[in-house]
Amino acid sequence: MSHKEKFFDHINKGYTTKGDYITVGSAMLETETLTNAFVKIPLKTLNRHGLIAGATGTGKTKSLQVLAENLSDKGIPVLLMDMKGDLSGLAQPSPGHLKIDERHEKIGLPFEAKKFPVEILSLSEQEGVRMRATVSEFGPVLLSRILDVTETQAGIISVVFKYCDDNQLGLLDLKDFKKVLQFATGEGKQEFQEAYGRISTASTGAILRKIIELEQQGGDLFFGEKSFEVNDLTRIDENGRGYINILRLTDIQDKPKLFSTFMLSLLAEIYETFPEQGDSGRPELVLFIDEAHLIFKNASKALLEQLESIVKLIRSKGIGLYFVTQNPTDVPDAVLSQLGLKIQHALRAFTAKDRKAIKLTAQNYPDTDFYDTVEVLTSLGIGEALVSALDEKGRPTPLAATMMRAPMSRMDVLTDQELNELINSSKLIPKYKETIDRESAYELLEDKIKDLQEDKVKEAERKEKEKAAKRSSSRRSTRQNPVVKVLTSATFIRAAFGVLKKLMR
Structure with missing residues (x-):
């Protein structure tokens, strides 16, 4: 058996599967594509997470597109x-091309x-189904990790949530949370101190600055109602194909704090909402996170730990996570080991640092007698992996x-008209279009502060009246009765005359 025949047999045996699968392409040996040496991914293992990596222009986005299309065809939402x-x-649909036909042959x-x-989603003011979440849904632990606060400040955030729970105050958006913090060290200082202990104004000031930073990155648009229900990501169309939900993020590339906040919120909500699946025959939902370095690059240690924990646990819910980035080193080792x-x-090996990174990347793959992995990594063509x-x-x-x-759909963006038609035909737009600002902590505390201020004014007026009454009483006590005054004057005159008489003698 020739070397080529041995490799063909090696691939076909290694990718044999009894269950349902996705075919991503055909194996290559020494730059030659071996027809029908199919590389198959079993649906059963697609909740074990994954990585799509490579230099700019090598075909990462098209590989993502191929996986999304085939998952949709299998009835799996994306x-x-x-x-x-x-x-x-x-x-x-793809308009087709001669090179596509040659590739598939x-x-x-x-x-x-x-x-x-396809469903178009949005975190910002871009057109699409708005994805939001309330502050209450985050909870104190998740919010503390996102804001990257100290242990003392995290304790204050927990107290704020407890106070709102005890007093039926809804924490819906960031202005609600800011209002409670200000109340805790202002008009409500005594109330907080009696119930929960002293709260430092320096600590609340630091938390407020963190919230303002989040607001400046668009957090005020994300936090609020109506909250997005994650089950709406798992819809199937009338032909049994899973919806491909595309979240438009072109306007938040320079807002990593908002992106990390959203991702952590979404993964936590999915983990809380979806039932345990164990190792089922197919995933319930697959998420592809493009430009994944934006999550990890500016994430705090606490946030990274939370992400790593969710990546490890969410598999049992039937959820697959796929990170798309230029270099595998963009993804922390603790996450990479789970993929x-x-x-x-x-x-591309342009520098000594690049060559070192390529050698490290090669070590992440199984040993093989058929490839020099380091050499292959630098010689792959566009659309090869x-x-x-x-x-x-x-x-x-x-x-x-x-x-x-090659992707079966168009390898280009929709025109403005096509995009508008797609968005206008959405069944989810009416559900999430309206921004709701119902009575919550901000409004209720505004009323409470107003009442407290009115009470203070009334108390000040009462005390002023009491002081005025005391001053009036004091003046009356020193003013003599007219009769007494006349008698006192007469006595004084007689005494004076008596003295004069004695002197004249």
Whole structure:
């Protein structure tokens, strides 16, 4: 058996699967694509998370698009974080191209152009289904980690939540939370001190500055009602295909605090809402996080620990997380070690640091007798990638340099007209379009402060009246009765005359 035949047999045995699967392409050996040497990803292991990495322009976004399309076709909903604004084309079929036909002929897969059910979501004022959450839904622990506060400040945040629970004050948006903090060290200082102990104005001031920082990155748009229900991410269309939910994030690339806040909130809400699945035959929802370095780059230690914990636990809920970034080193080792699927596009070695990073990346893949992994990583072409997955028993599949299949949908953005038509046809827009600002902590405390101020004015007026009454009483006590005054005067005159008489004698 020739070297090529041995490799073909090695790939086909390694990617044999009895259950349902996604075919991402066909294996390559020495730059030659082996027709029908299919690289398959079992649906059963797609909740084991994954990574799509590679230098700019090597095909990461197209690989993401291929996975999303095939998941949708299998009836599995998807959420895509669209940082660059180039994923909306999923809603329209590919126009086709001669090079696509040539690629698929090499792979051994027929090419079919089709569009997919797409929902456009938004965190900001961009058009789309608005995704929001209330401060109460975050809870004190999650909010403390997002704000990156000290242990003492985290305790104060817990007290604020407790006070609001005890007094039926809704914490919906950031102005609610700020109002309670100000009340705690202002008009309500005595009330807080008696019930929960002394609260430092320096600590509340530091927390307020953190909240203002979050507001400046758009947090005031994210926090509020109506809260987005995560079950709306798991819709299936009338043809049994999962919806591809595309979250437009082009206007928050320079707002990592908001992006991290949203991601942590979303993952925590999904974990709390979805039932335990264990190792089911297919995931319930798959999330692709493009430009994943934005989550990790500016995250605090506490936030990273929370993310790492959720990544480890959320798998049992049937949720798959896929991080898309330029270099695997953008993802912390604790998260990287949890990833079952790795699709590694080409890396560029321009500097000594780059070459060192490539050697480290190569060590993340299974050993193979068929490739020099370091060399392959720098020689892959556009739309080619090293693939390492898990089989149905959770074992690593053979490492395969893969000619990736082409997306079935458009590899370009929608026109403004197409985008407007898609958004206007959404069934979720009416549900989440209206911004609700019902009576909550801000309004209730405003009324309470007003009442307290009125009480203070009344108390001051009462004390002033008492003082005036005392002054009036004092003046009356020193003023003589007219009769007494006349008698006193007469006595004085007689005494004076008596003295004069004695002197004249």
